[in-house]
Amino acid sequence: MKIAFVGKGGSGKTTLSSLFIRHLAANEAHVVAVDADINQHLGAALGLDEAEAAALPAMGAHLPLIKDYLRGTNPRIASAETMIKTTPPGEGSRLLRVSEDNPVFDACARTVRLDDGDIRLMATGPFTESDLGVACYHSKVGAVELCLNHLVDGPDEYVVVDMTAGSDSFASGMFTRFDMTFLVAEPTRKGVSVYRQYKEYARDFGVALKVVGNKVQGPDDLDFLRAEVGDDLLIGVGHSDWVRSMEKGRPSRFELLEADNRMALQALQDAAEDSYGLRDWERYTRQMVHFHLKNAESWGNEKTGADLAAQVDPSFVLGERRAGAGVPAPA
Numbered sequence: 517m518k519i520a521f522v523g524k525g526g527s528g529k530t531t532l533s534s535l536f537i538r539h540l541a542a543n544e545a546h547v548v549a550v551d552a553d554i555n556q557h558l559g560a561a562l563g564l565d566e567a568e569a570a571a572l573p574a575m576g577a578h579l580p581l582i583k584d585y586l587r588g589t590n591p592r593i594a595s596a597e598t599m600i601k602t603t604p605p606g607e608g609s610r611l612l613r614v615s616e617d618n619p620v621f622d623a624c625a626r627t628v629r630l631d632d633g634d635i636r637l638m639a640t641g642p643f644t645e646s647d648l649g650v651a652c653y654h655s656k657v658g659a660v661e662l663c664l665n666h667l668v669d670g671p672d673e674y675v676v677v678d679m680t681a682g683s684d685s686f687a688s689g690m691f692t693r694f695d696m697t698f699l700v701a702e703p704t705r706k707g708v709s710v711y712r713q714y715k716e717y718a719r720d721f722g723v724a725l726k727v728v729g730n731k732v733q734g735p736d737d738l739d740f741l742r743a744e745v746g747d748d749l750l751i752g753v754g755h756s757d758w759v760r761s762m763e764k765g766r767p768s769r770f771e772l773l774e775a776d777n778r779m780a781l782q783a784l785q786d787a788a789e790d791s792y793g794l795r796d797w798e799r800y801t802r803q804m805v806h807f808h809l810k811n812a813e814s815w816g817n818e819k820t821g822a823d824l825a826a827q828v829d830p831s832f833v834l835g836e837r838r839a840g841a842g843v844p845a846p847a
């Protein structure tokens with residue numbers, strides 16, 4: 517299951533991602549958490565101290581390794597240099613599994629010990645001012661997109677991405693890679709305006725989008741959100757003293773999280789599971805090809821000097837049967 521948290525700056529994406537990850541760990545799910553936000557705070561929200569968070573490897577710095585591994589023996593991908601963030605897997609490509617060990621996780625993931633179990637954490641790496649809007653920023657987020665497109669995830673395996681709602685994810689197709697996108701919105705006009713923009717992009721691609729109200733203070737706030745986003749409102753989360761004490765550096769055990777908030781997290785998990793149950797791998801593969809062709813044409817062919825459309829393996833469908841390197845999929 518692939519899940520994204522998006523929303524306006526400061527809405528609570530990182531806080532809710534981290535709570536959701538803790539909740540999943542408490543439910544014994546296998547979790548890979550990915551910090552793909554401009555502000556890299558997921559590690560801290562999961563309890564890493566400053567030095568530990570700063571020592572997280574940056575996916576952006578390991579792109580050549582990621583590409584070389586995923587490319588495997590795929591004859592359509594001549595070299596890592598011609599592999600762009602949207603290059604889809606094909607026969608011979610290596611796929612990733614949430615619960616396995618592989619060189620990509622070795623290089624880019626670190627184990628984080630939570631109260632209720634271990635999870636893996638990966639991070640794009642910090643974005644500097646000069647990254648924004650240029651190729652470097654795209655390649656950092658691109659590393660995540662490549663991994664998502666090469667990942668075969670089962671029902672009890674979760675990838676949770678803390679993400680910006682920025683235009684980069686729309687250009688590349690990143691926003692279509694999730695079974696469920698939780699848009700975190702405070703009950704304010706600005707909060708819901710990000711929702712409208714996201715919804716607009718998502719509409720044509722069948723993206724499952726649910727609004728999670730955050731810092732909701734009462735029925736008035738919920739009424740406001742419901743009036744603005746209708747049935748897309750999943751649930752509202754209130755102020756959490758548990759979160760506040762963690763931010764004071766006095767974390768308490770996760771089992772002490774407020775009961776209302778625990779129930780909200782379960783509602784998120786239920787919604788994600790329902791949506792995963794509807795996953796159509798063929799459509800998922802078709803969409804990655806769509807965005808690859810679009811990116812190839814708009815900049816990729818020119819940048820690599822190759823015809824990147826030729827990377828598409830027309831008979832390949834990502835899916836469970838493809839799991840396990842070298843095992844041919846039944847026709």
Ligand SMILES: Nc1ncnc2c1ncn2[C@@H]1O[C@H](COP(=O)(O)OP(=O)(O)OP(=O)(O)O)[C@@H](O)[C@H]1O
Pocket residue numbers: 523524525526527528529530531532553555557730731753754755756757759760763
């Ligand atoms: N439900 C909550 N209860 C208590 N504090 C909260 C809650 N949600 C968010 N906060 C606090 O609000 C602040 C912003 O939250 P957070 O960092 O999660 O937002 P964000 O959307 O990830 O922001 P950014 O855009 O900077 O990445 C943090 O200090 C966080 O602890």
Ligand SMILES: [Mg+2]
Pocket residue numbers: 529530531553555557678
């Ligand atoms: Mg954040």
